[in-house]
Amino acid sequence: MEYKKILVPMDFSDCAKNAFNMALEIADRTGASIDLVCVTHLPHLHAEMVGAAAVVQPLLNDYHQLIDEQFEELKQQTDLKNTQVEMSKYNAPLHDAIYSCALQNRSDLIVTGTKSQHDWLVNVLGSNSTDMIDRSKAPVIVVPENSKIKAFRRIGVAIDYSDFGDPELLDPLRTFALLYESSLCFLNVTTKHHKLFVYDDIKVSISDYFKELKQSYHTYTDSRPLNEILLEAIKDLDLDMLFMLPKNHSVVQRLLKTSNTKSMALHIDKPLMTIHEKTLKS
Template sequence: MNIKNILVPTDFSPCSKNAVRIAVDLSKKLGAKIHLINAIHVPTPHMDIGGQAMIEPMLEEYEEEVDKKFDALDEEIPGLKDVKHDHRAYVSFTIDAIYTAMETKKIDMIVMGTKGSHDTLEKLLGGVSSEVIRIADVPVLVVPEAIKKFNPKKIVFAADFNKIESIGRLSPLKDIAELFEAEITIVNVTEDDKFPFSRLVESFKVDKFLKNIKHSFETTKNDDVRAGLFEFAEKNSADMIVMMPRKHSLFEKIFKSSVTKKVAMGVKVPLLTFHE
């Protein structure tokens, strides 16, 4: 798995610190460097009322305070001192900071944390994480706060079996299964009992691509794709759910802002997403 740089956005909350812990575990397995970032947005002051003079001391205080918090993570997070890592504070919107870091740090994976409370999920997964999933051209791993150790052995991969332009885009799924010696269940959530021949052809491609990994195919019927997916994952004791958001697919609607919060609240295990 060719991951050398892992990005972890943090606001120093318990759930984001947990994401750092998971990133440390991944870093040790992959030999990857961790890049920690924090962001704060400060509205542009009106120059004619001395706004700039008021803002500059606030920014200096912010940078000093956030540096202390980053330093404290070295003591608080087991193993963080033992892996390569750096940190940076951004004065910008969080999504802009993530995008900048992705471009300048050659990021290969993003790890983000989520908490179980409605307000936090609505704020984090309903906004920043869904936007990160949308713009990131690298895998995004969203980790619930309750998950203290990342060691997936049973992976559920949500597949619609519409035409896959490049089967190689499934490499993150294959790589992580190999890394953790995990078993993959490829599940197709359908709104009816139809399974066109074209989808059968695509399933053969997936089967061939995963030939060296223990895997199986399942179909479950549910009018609500999101509900069907999470019910299946829970019933089959999945350790992780993997999704590949695609345009013009059944799963595209899962990542629309109107339902992303529902998806996030349904996640009880890590969620890995990557684009086709």
């Protein structure tokens, strides 16, 4: 695949600007254009309500004017080089706006920021970034607020070999890794020691698919929580990014179990790249 259009949700916070800077770096390598999505969500009052338009429209106009001013300021503060940057403004829920913009403009990649600290409610229910992981039809890179990484020397790839068959599902990762000539560290966590040899054929097919890149394979055989193991691997292997494939859980599974990918997005201090399993199989 190619990265031709990158979508960045933008509220002009330091967190969003940091994600924008990473998107610019990727765009500089690929020649991609960038769509900034700016969202407000004023209530749509019933048309029959007297004076509804007179209340909402001036507020919306003022907010859009503020967005335009912030956008111009952002362009002046940033070295855009030869990157084409456009802005779309929506009065809609954030996820609806991003989903619509991604489909209309056929975005190939979403780069979104996430704050370094989350309150208990976000840890339980998730954040805007974690919801994007679940809904997006394009690969998503979640950039922690304090992450300034620009060269992805080593990327960790968390894979469950017992539920993986086609390396071509990792095409978005392959495209990204080739851009940076990254080394790939494939991480497998299992407690089934007796089945390790069964996965040799899968490793061979993965190795062949990523033959242009340096690779290493790491298996962790313990019963600790997956997120704890992955966070330790990021530190021990000096990784600059983690790649994960979120599973297509049922409604019941979502209620009973927290997504490992979403949990990592809230706690990792390095960029996290994901593409949803349901998208790859569609």
